[in-house]
Amino acid sequence: MRLFKKKEEVLDPYTVEQCNSCNKTSKRKFKEGDHVFKMTEKCASCGNGQMMVAKIFGEVVK
Numbered sequence: 395m396r397l398f399k400k401k402e403e404v405l406d407p408y409t410v411e412q413c414n415s416c417n418k419t420s421k422r423k424f425k426e427g428d429h430v431f432k433m434t435e436k437c438a439s440c441g442n443g444q445m446m447v448a449k450i451f452g453e454v455v456k
């Protein structure tokens with residue numbers, strides 16, 4: 395008989411950015427220095443909005 399150890403879960407951090415003009419969201423890998431409400435780059439979708447970090451979350455890596 396073998397004993398199975400519960401696999402340790404590894405979380406991969408992601409950052410979700412949202413445009414303050416058109417509300418488009420984009421998800422990308424978390425980068426060092428990211429924090430909620432941090433302004434990042436100009437929105438590539440509408441061209442005049444500002445992308446802001448809306449949330450940071452971890453996804454379980456399988």
Ligand SMILES: [Zn+2]
Binds near residue numbers: 438439
């Ligand atoms: Zn936009």
